[in-house]
């Protein structure tokens with residue numbers, strides 16, 4: 208049985224005041240979430256403060272990105288060991304905004320995945336196609352290529368304890384959501400691809416859906432067999448909506 212995971216990607220949003228009220232709001236309603244693991248991924252600078260605000264509440268911490276290097280002359284980067292130092296359990300790698308705005312390749316994403324694991328972080332590997340790629344009918348090729356970069360570097364077993372987030376790029380921040388069946392089809396493809404290499408990895412890995420998941424559409428997405436949770440952008444900035452998604456994962 209895979210524990211559902213609902214992760215909030217706050218992106219470059221917030222202030223000291225707003226992250227404080229966001230965490231207080233989530234903590235106040237956490238009792239309604241019985242099954243899912245709830246994760247927040249604040250901007251780097253707020254992570255230590257958010258760790259303090261979380262205290263012993265059942266909210267895990269993640270980072271939105273991580274360096275592929277351990278330490279040294281990499282101005283502006285944040286090492287995986289620094290993230291574990293301040294209480295992070297997870298690190299997102301290969302978010303589509305990193306890939307498209309900052310030109311991060313499949314191979315670079317795979318090296319971040321490897322560095323995160325080496326430091327004891329659980330990587331959340333984002334994969335997903337652009338709208339034109341879906342229209343060309345190459346969604347599975349794109350997702351397979353993105354997964355293969357990690358499998359080639361780290362081996363399929365590395366994915367067993369990791370998290371994969373399927374995020375169709377055309378659904379991120381657009382208000383357009385993949386239908387439950389569209390999402391399930393890609394999730395089943397991902398699990399099937401892994402199962403062809405190692406069925407125990409395929410059974411274990413959690414595959415999240417991301418792309419305009421919200422309080423209104425979460426239940427039907429989370430009801431699909433291969434959708435094990437959500438990576439949430441906009442709706443994770445509102446405690447009531449984020450909690451409603453967590454509650455939709457109750458079993």
Ligand code: PEP
Pocket residue numbers: 216374378379380381382417418419420438439440441442
């Ligand atoms: C994301 O950025 O990972 C995301 C899914 O954003 P949104 O929920 O806003 O589409």
